[in-house]
Amino acid sequence: MPKDFQQLAWDATIEDDLRQIVRLAVREDLDRQQDWTTVALVGPDVQGRAALFARQPGVIAGLRAVPVVIDEMHAAIEFQPRANDGDQVPSGTIIAELAGTARDMLTCERPLLNLVGRLSGIATLTHEFVRRVVGTGARIYDTRKTIPGWRRLEKYAVRCGGGHNHRTGLFDAILIKDNHLTLAAEERISPADAVRRAREFANSLAANNVAANMPIEVEVDRLEQLDDVLRAEPDMVLLDNMGSDQLRAAVARRNELAPRIELEASGGVSLETVREIALTGVERISAGSLTHTARWLDMALDWLPPPGR
Numbered sequence: 326m327p328k329d330f331q332q333l334a335w336d337a338t339i340e341d342d343l344r345q346i347v348r349l350a351v352r353e354d355l356d357r358q359q360d361w362t363t364v365a366l367v368g369p370d371v372q373g374r375a376a377l378f379a380r381q382p383g384v385i386a387g388l389r390a391v392p393v394v395i396d397e398m399h400a401a402i403e404f405q406p407r408a409n410d411g412d413q414v415p416s417g418t419i420i421a422e423l424a425g426t427a428r429d430m431l432t433c434e435r436p437l438l439n440l441v442g443r444l445s446g447i448a449t450l451t452h453e454f455v456r457r458v459v460g461t462g463a464r465i466y467d468t469r470k471t472i473p474g475w476r477r478l479e480k481y482a483v484r485c486g487g488g489h490n491h492r493t494g495l496f497d498a499i500l501i502k503d504n505h506l507t508l509a510a511e512e513r514i515s516p517a518d519a520v521r522r523a524r525e526f527a528n529s530l531a532a533n534n535v536a537a538n539m540p541i542e543v544e545v546d547r548l549e550q551l552d553d554v555l556r557a558e559p560d561m562v563l564l565d566n567m568g569s570d571q572l573r574a575a576v577a578r579r580n581e582l583a584p585r586i587e588l589e590a591s592g593g594v595s596l597e598t599v600r601e602i603a604l605t606g607v608e609r610i611s612a613g614s615l616t617h618t619a620r621w622l623d624m625a626l627d628w629l630p631p632p633g634r
Contacts, residue, residue, distance in 0.1 A: 451486025566592035
C-alpha cells in the first residue's frame, strides 16, 4: 500500500488550535468588556433553552467544537448534541440543544454559529465532490489553502465530508513543487535527481525520527518529465494543470513503468470537472476549493419555550 499523508481526527492538537481561535473571537466580540445589549436587557439569573438547527441540508461538522467554545468562554451552558459530525441532515434539523444562563447563551451565539456554519459548509461541499467521483476509484484530497489558524479544523471538516487530507503543513511530507524544481534546475538538478536527493535525505534520518517516514511527492507539469520521475520512485506524482487527455496518457505511462506509484491531479478542479478527471484513472484529486470557496451552511440558534409550556 503506498504511503499516504496523515489523516486528521479530532484530537488534543485540534482542540488547542480551537481554543486559540475562540480567544481571538472573544476579543473581537467583547474587547475585554461585556455584551452590553444583553446586560442591559437580560437579568443575571434568567435561564433559557435554545435549539441549534440547520436551515439548509448538508453535512454537519464542528459539533465536537461546541463544548470547547463553551468552556473557553466560561459559559454556564449545558450542551446536548442531537447529531454527530459527519451526519448528513435535511433542512430544519435540530442538531443540538443548549440550556443555561440566558446571558451566556446570547453572548456565545455568534462565535458558535460562525464555527459550526463554516466547518459544516466545508463538509457539505466535500461530500458533493466525493459523491461525484463514486465508482471511479479516485479519492478527493484537500490542500493547504486554508484560513490561517483554521487549518486543522478545516481539514477535520473535510474528513467529516468523506474527503482525505493532503499534507497538514511543511513538516509532515516532502512535496517537490515547481519552484523547488526551478531552483534545482539552476544547479543542473533534474526532477528525477531531486526525488533521489529527497529520498536519500529521508533515509539518512534516524529511524525514530517521524520525518524518516514522510511520503515523497513531486510535481510535474509536462508529460516529458514523467518517465524519469517515475523511475526515481517517489511515493506519488502530482500532475499539475493537465487536461484529461494528458492525464490519461500519464496514467498509461505510470501503469507501464511504475504501477505502484499513485498519481494526483491538481489544478482546475471543480464540481463540474471532477468526474471527468477521475475517469482518467488517477487515484488522487486535490482541490483547494474544498476550503477556499466553500459556502457556510446556514445555521440558527432559536430560543425554545420553557419545559411544560
